[in-house]
Amino acid sequence: MSLDVHGRTLLVHHWDTDGICSARLLFEELRDVSAENRTLRIGNYFLTEEELVDFSGYDSIIIADMVLPVENVLRLAEGSEVTIFDHHIQPPIESVIQHNPIAMGAEPDDHPSASWVVSEFLGREIDLYTLLGMVGDREHRIKENERFWPIISEFCLEYGMAFDDMLRMVELLDSNYKTGDKRAVEMAPRLLLESGGPSDILENREWNRNVELLEEEMDRLLNLPSEDMLGVTVKRITTQYNIISALTRKLAWGSGRSVMVVNTGFFEDSDQLYVRSPDRDMRALIERAVGLGFKAGGKKDVMGAIVPKEETEGLLKEASEYLG
Numbered sequence: 001m002s003l004d005v006h007g008r009t010l011l012v013h014h015w016d017t018d019g020i021c022s023a024r025l026l027f028e029e030l031r032d033v034s035a036e037n038r039t040l041r042i043g044n045y046f047l048t049e050e051e052l053v054d055f056s057g058y059d060s061i062i063i064a065d066m067v068l069p070v071e072n073v074l075r076l077a078e079g080s081e082v083t084i085f086d087h088h089i090q091p092p093i094e095s096v097i098q099h100n101p102i103a104m105g106a107e108p109d110d111h112p113s114a115s116w117v118v119s120e121f122l123g124r125e126i127d128l129y130t131l132l133g134m135v136g137d138r139e140h141r142i143k144e145n146e147r148f149w150p151i152i153s154e155f156c157l158e159y160g161m162a163f164d165d166m167l168r169m170v171e172l173l174d175s176n177y178k179t180g181d182k183r184a185v186e187m188a189p190r191l192l193l194e195s196g197g198p199s200d201i202l203e204n205r206e207w208n209r210n211v212e213l214l215e216e217e218m219d220r221l222l223n224l225p226s227e228d229m230l231g232v233t234v235k236r237i238t239t240q241y242n243i244i245s246a247l248t249r250k251l252a253w254g255s256g257r258s259v260m261v262v263n264t265g266f267f268e269d270s271d272q273l274y275v276r277s278p279d280r281d282m283r284a285l286i287e288r289a290v291g292l293g294f295k296a297g298g299k300k301d302v303m304g305a306i307v308p309k310e311e312t313e314g315l316l317k318e319a320s321e322y323l324g
């Protein structure tokens with residue numbers, strides 16, 4: 001199928017590898033259309049009023065790999081034709097064109113990335129970007145996927161690459177959002193379109209420099225002392241880098257303990273909070289945080305939240321009581 005857009009076209013995509021690769025694939029399809037692309041303020045999963053006003057100036061808007069609040073999508077759809085490509089859990093939304101098999105009840109393992117949803121829609125052959133999107137979202141766990149792991153292995157063999165090379169490419173592409181460089185994220189899809197072979201990605205100097213900086217910062221943060229709150233490990237950090245989820249995972253690994261990390265250095269008025277537990281179901285805590293009016297999301301074993309600075313201690317206390 002071909003993509004039906006008209007007039008000024010804007011591509012809004014997630015900042016991670018899957019979002020960048022999905023945008024790269026869509027750009028190729030939109031080659032004759034003067035499309036622009038944007039990601040969100042890194043760390044935000046909603047549009048600001050400024051972005052809503054700005055985006056509504058476009059005739060067609062394509063949203064890739066990014067679940068926005070339904071009211072954001074509906075607002076964009078008032079004046080623009082909106083098309084969504086996604087693989088996250090999302091309610092069906094009328095008044096937009098929605099390519100999201102998961103929203104229609106399909107199996108997540110059959111649609112492991114937005115890049116795959118895009119690629120399938122466009123009827124493309126398997127290529128590097130489609131597969132990088134999957135590896136980015138699933139990392140090592142893609143090896144357990146009976147449908148796609150054989151495809152990835154065969155692709156690697158054919159192009160003389162190791163799976164580790166793909167993981168490294170993901171690390172390099174993701175370094176742009178982890179260092180908080182929104183502009184670099186927005187430049188990446190065109191870069192991949194113009195010169196995006198494996199070696200162009202692996203040898204990109206800026207991205208390699210990013211990875212070094214991120215590793216140094218991760219070491220610094222791991223070495224900071226942590227405290228104990230009712231049997232829960234609590235780490236307080238101040239970093240401008242978006243590495244709280246990776247840090248929390250490292251702290252939790254093998255410790256058997258619940259871990260909470262607070263970053264006071266990412267947002268001006270709010271803290272980033274990340275919680276991971278080996279045994280407690282986080283979904284009740286997520287609901288509680290949302291009920292308290294915070295932006296919170298996650299899964300069974302992990303919660304991420306953005307909390308106004310003056311409310312952080314209260315939520316930490318409540319979370320530690322729940323987990324301890």
Ligand SMILES: [Mn+2]
Pocket residue numbers: 018019065087113114137
């Ligand atoms: Mn994705």
